Amino acid sequence: MTKTNAQAQIELHKELAPRYAYRYGFEFSRLFQQDWHAEMISHVPPGATQVLDLGCGTGFFLAELERKHPGAVGLDISHDMLKVSDRYVPGARLVTADAERLPFAPGRFDAVFCKGSLHHTRDHVGFLENCREVLREDGVLVMSEPCNDNPLIRFARALLYKRSPHFDEGDQGFTRKGIVDLCERAGFEVTLVKKYGVLAYVFAGFPDHLGILKYVPGNALLTRLFIRIDRVVCALPGLSLLGFHVVIVGRPRSS
Numbered sequence: 001m002t003k004t005n006a007q008a009q010i011e012l013h014k015e016l017a018p019r020y021a022y023r024y025g026f027e028f029s030r031l032f033q034q035d036w037h038a039e040m041i042s043h044v045p046p047g048a049t050q051v052l053d054l055g056c057g058t059g060f061f062l063a064e065l066e067r068k069h070p071g072a073v074g075l076d077i078s079h080d081m082l083k084v085s086d087r088y089v090p091g092a093r094l095v096t097a098d099a100e101r102l103p104f105a106p107g108r109f110d111a112v113f114c115k116g117s118l119h120h121t122r123d124h125v126g127f128l129e130n131c132r133e134v135l136r137e138d139g140v141l142v143m144s145e146p147c148n149d150n151p152l153i154r155f156a157r158a159l160l161y162k163r164s165p166h167f168d169e170g171d172q173g174f175t176r177k178g179i180v181d182l183c184e185r186a187g188f189e190v191t192l193v194k195k196y197g198v199l200a201y202v203f204a205g206f207p208d209h210l211g212i213l214k215y216v217p218g219n220a221l222l223t224r225l226f227i228r229i230d231r232v233v234c235a236l237p238g239l240s241l242l243g244f245h246v247v248i249v250g251r252p253r254s255s
């Protein structure tokens with residue numbers, strides 16, 4: 001019998017849960033991830049109290065959300081990933097569920113975050129419609145997803161997703177235009193789109209995939225420098241094609 005995507009993701013992330021602790025286990029990789037988290041959190045309107053991290057995984061981002069918004073909720077399809085979250089974010093409410101069928105009342109949240117979870121699902125518009133449904137009318141969606149505008153990045157990702165046992169072959173990155181279109185079809189007005197992550201993403205973000213920086217003296221300093229360079233590169237229209245992720249902010253369009 002063929003597996004559903006939900007089953008495939010649960011199995012995949014059972015294997016991956018211990019790797020995430022390793023990924024976030026170095027000062028330089030935490031520096032990068034914290035900068036990424038700060039970028040996403042910066043788009044939450046002041047006064048937001050009810051926040052949801054959709055596809056929170058092992059909870060490192062959720063821990064930062066919880067510090068700023070006590071009582072943050074984390075949802076993930078993988079119970080194994082959430083077991084790690086439980087250790088890192090004891091104050092957060094953790095829910096095991098499928099983002100394609102959210103167990104929350106309409107208008108429950110001021111902000112919904114998705115960091116790298118949309119591309120693991122198959123019904124992208126359905127996923128985003130669910131986000132819209134659980135957001136207040138003046139709520140905000142903040143996402144960061146793999147971006148394949150650059151043909152070289154698209155090729156490298158396709159190869160990685162095909163070859164590595166740590167991805168499902170059906171997982172895919174987006175183009176900037178494609179993800180904006182998905183958000184609009186799901187009823188969002190996109191208020192910000194920006195690229196994120198070049199050098200720091202590649203060298204500091206994923207020591208479980210590319211660990212070279214572990215052996216470089218001063219790697220934390222180097223990561224800070226990479227983060228600064230990336231910020232400049234991602235802000236320049238021609239060079240922003242080099243960005244590995246795209247950060248999208250959307251607000252429910254009034255019907």
Ligand SMILES: C[S@@+](CC[C@H](N)C(=O)[O-])C[C@H]1O[C@@H](n2cnc3c(N)ncnc32)[C@H](O)[C@@H]1O
Pocket residue numbers: 006009013054055056057058059060061075076077078081097098099100114115116117120121
């Ligand atoms: C790449 S990980 C990102 C985890 C976390 N946001 C982070 O940045 O460390 C993607 C997460 O999405 C979860 N996921 C995949 N499909 C899902 C679904 N349909 N509903 C909820 N979570 C899902 C996976 O279990 C995994 O924890």
